[in-house]
Amino acid sequence: MEPIAEKKRAIFESTLKLVRENGFHGTPMSMVAKHAGVAAGTIYHYFGSKDQLIGELFTYVQQQVIAVIKKENCETISFKACFFNLWFGLYSFYRENPEVLKFFEQFVNSPYNTARPSPEQDELHELLSTFFERGIREEQLKPIGTNVLGTLMHSNIISTVRLVSSGWLVLERKELELIPQIFWDGMQRTN
């Protein structure tokens, strides 16, 4: 809505970076304060508690991912082309923002993440579902729920990023393209 206060953004970014490096528990508020260049008390001017800070940061970060999806989800090109664009769009985003991916994964599996919304209420998964609805309409896909497809695609991307970002292996562009290709081919109705 309104632009985020500079201090608030600095607190977000510092928390993101520090949580990536040290985890939630290795990141005391005092450390966030120092890194963000504010006093400890200032954080509490913007956020009620550490839990609230983490929770709001999650929303902040989720919006970035949602922006990527919206950007790539284009009706004027073929569904297939759009699928690959979306796959690579998300891949690149996570690849270039490893702290986002790390925070995301830590958050999802943490007790901060209480009352996780169902996929219908979660804007990110809803967008992915909607995306696949078009595929169901236009292509010969296997009869699988769109929310299943959305989740599988997302986890497919994330595990690929983890693999590459960890440095375990280096993938040429050609090899990398095989990964969404597996998913694409697998979705097609075969009988």
Place this chain on the structure above:
Amino acid sequence: MEPIAEKKRAIFESTLKLVRENGFHGTPMSMVAKHAGVAAGTIYHYFGSKDQLIGELFTYVQQQVIAVIKKENCETISFKACFFNLWFGLYSFYRENPEVLKFFEQFVNSPYNTARPSPEQDELHELLSTFFERGIREEQLKPIGTNVLGTLMHSNIISTVRLVSSGWLVLERKELELIPQIFWDGMQRTN
């Protein structure tokens, strides 16, 4: 090697259960002690520190997963049948042991997980790689590294379990079978 002491096993199981419910940081040693029916000091008889306890618990739990893989990895049936057995074997294990999955995911994304071994040194991923080597040998699969296939399969299973265990949606057996089927079909060489 040698059978684990009863107290030690109790500490493992209590930690597993409590970490699932409260996360690493919501699980003080005093709570583990009480739940396991031992004194706080006893834990330090078996483990040097909380970090060490968590680390050893990871190994303990990983061995359970490895046992599942070894059990299902059978050379006397077709690779395809074996693939589906393995998929459902791991699926069922995580489904029946949600605390293992939760602990796993929390651990992997936490700072406890320093010096994560490369897939070649990680027995779990090595087993999956070896499994797919047979597939490469016997089947017409796309030219993708076995470690990539292993990772993708594992994440495919895990995200399916999460989806089902969260209660977001209920899958009939027929629908559930479509998920490994996607992966199987996708791996096949298509040209």
Place this chain on the structure above:
DNA sequence: TACTTCCAATTGAATGTTCATTCGGTCTGC
């Protein structure tokens, strides 16, 4: 312009709590 008022933004030292860890001592089987 000069002066006052007011309040949100900001500070950081102080507080109180929550743990991980220690250690002197007890128990048990040999």
Place this chain on the structure above:
DNA sequence: GCAGACCGAATGAACATTCAATTGGAAGTA
């Protein structure tokens, strides 16, 4: 009577959170 297993109160450090005090600038007043 020894040695390892076990106990649990005590210790001390780390941390989230509070709050009394300070700042700075926007609006009001004359």
